Amino acid sequence: MPIFEFSCKACGHVFEKLQLAGREDEIKCPKCGHTDVEKKISAPFLPSSVGRPADSASTGAPKSDSGSSGGCNSGG
Ligand SMILES: [Zn+2]
Numbered sequence: 451m452p453i454f455e456f457s458c459k460a461c462g463h464v465f466e467k468l469q470l471a472g473r474e475d476e477i478k479c480p481k482c483g484h485t486d487v488e489k490k491i492s493a494p495f496l497p498s499s500v501g502r503p504a505d506s507a508s509t510g511a512p513k514s515d516s517g518s519s520g521g522c523n524s525g526g
Contacts, residue, residue: 460484 452471457464458479465480477487 455490456487457490458482458484459486459488
């Protein structure tokens with residue numbers, strides 16, 4: 451959720467407030483009630499990379515079961 455950090459210019463109290471997109475309500479300081487607050491530019495959430503690279507560990511060697519076929523010469 452879009453939670454922004456605000457810093458009150460009056461008392462200096464720092465608080466977080468949820469601000470929805472397109473709804474810029476008047477932010478009030480919960481401590482002193484002053485409306486002169488400053489939005490702090492901070493990214494609480496890290497930009498996670500989308501689409502991880504495939505696992506290229508296995509070597510390109512198709513597993514085949516055709517190896518030891520009939521024809522076993524048994525001494526006799
Ligand atoms: Zn304040």
